[in-house]
Structures are given as C-alpha cells and as structure tokens.
Amino acid sequence: MEIDTRIGNLLTNLEPITLEEMMDIRLMNRTDTKFVTNKETLARLLELAQGKYYAQFTDGSKIANYMTTYWDTDDHHFYMEHHNGRTPRQKVRVRTYMDSNVTFLEVKTKNNHGRTGKKRVEVPGQQITGEGGNEEFLREKVHLGLADIHPTVRNRFHRITLVNYGKTERLTIDFDVRFHNLETEKDADVGALVIIELKRDGNVYSPVLGILRQLRVKPSGFSKYCIGSVMTNKGLKQNLFKQKLVKFRKLANS
Secondary structure, three states: OOHHHHHHHHHHOOEEEEHHHHOOOOOOOEEEEEEEEEHHHHHHHHHHOOOOEEEEEEOOEOOEEEEEEEEEOOOOHHHHHHHOOOOOEEEEEEEEEOOOOEEEEEEEEEOOOOOEEEEEEEEOOOOOOOHHHHHHHHHHHHOOOHHHOEEEEEEEEEEEEEEEOOOOEEEEEEEEEEEEEOOOOOEEEOOOEEEEEEEEEOOOOOHHHHHHHHOOOOEOOOOHHHHHHHHHOOOOOOHHHHHHHHHHHHHHHO
C-alpha cells in the first residue's frame, strides 16, 4: 500500500480531538524536543500510538496545511545567528493556517537555556505592511522595522498534531515540506523526510518517547528556515548544515 494511504488510514483510527479541546491544554513548564525520521517510520509510529494518542481534527481533516514565509535582513542576520550557534537568537516569520485562512506575524526566540518562546499578532495575509501595529511589534521584539527586513524563504507543509490521553504533551508531525526561495527563485523539497516536535509539560511521562526509542529515532535539530535556505541559496555560509543535509538525504531515501 502506498505510504501516504497507509498514514491516512492509520490516522482515521486515532480518536479525534478538536482545536477547541486543544485550547484547554496548558503546558506551563514546556520543553521542546525535535526528531527527524521518514514516512515509513511515521507509519510505524502511528501504529504504536493507537490507544495512547488523540489526533487533532480540524475542518473535517486530521492533516492540516501550513504556509510560512521567513523574513531576514540583507545580510541574513537571523540565518547567520543560527548557523553560528548563537543564543539568544530569533526568527521572524508570517504563518498562514491554510485550512482556516488565518495568518500571524510571529517572532520566535530561543534563549540561552534552550527554551523557545513565540510572540505573534494576527495580520490580514502574507503581505505585511506597517499598519495595525506591525512596525511597533517588530521594533519591540527584534529592534528592527519593516524597512530593515524582507521575505527570503517560503515553505509549505502538512502537519499532524497528536495529544496524549493524559493531555500533558503535544506532538506535531510535519511532512511534504517544500521550499521556494524569494531571493534566488529556487525550489526544493525534503522528500519523504518527517520532522517531529514533542512539546511536553516538564519531565512528565511521555508515551511517545518510548515509541521513538523502540523505533531508534533520536533527537535531532531541524530548522525549516535554515535547511530551506541552504537547499535554495548556495551563496549562504552553510558549513554547520552540510553534514546534517547528507544525513537527512540518506534518511529520506532509506
């Protein structure tokens, strides 16, 4: 059976949870951990998650569609901060939840303790102007204005969101990630690669950690902005990401 069909069938067997019910889940002491695998392993994970996890159900589907545009300076300041491993570091993005057509201007900040925070304001669409307090929001959060940054890389992807029965963690699973570089006009995609992010309340018991260990999936960082930039702009410094790209390509093809 084709892998996408298998994943879809396995999702139908997971008990649904609505977005409204998800709003009740407050992860007050949240920790985030990323994992990278492929679609074959994802199908196995969904098999093992039966009876342990809900699947978020929105607009008639358990698979959501996202589009994100990252903004950066002319010298790619936000990209270079990540490449050079500096913390705290930030990213500016505009994310559209395609199924509901809701868009947010967001600033993500990773602090010196490895924690990631996000601040956002709703905007009418992907084209950002200084209206509605956007200029003030950016100057407050990143000390830059709209004249200082521009769109660089756009991605589109599908997302599955799982919630454990204890409602102490969320698991986002992103796949079919495609990139378009707005500076070089180059396109790229990650093939069968799957990016998983576990968001849980402190160090409480996590069923999926046992599942991931069983499947031999280890934690691995993955920045959609940085990987998308490297794959579509050969002019960027990319020493830090070369080894990761080789690993990810092998994983996608295994």
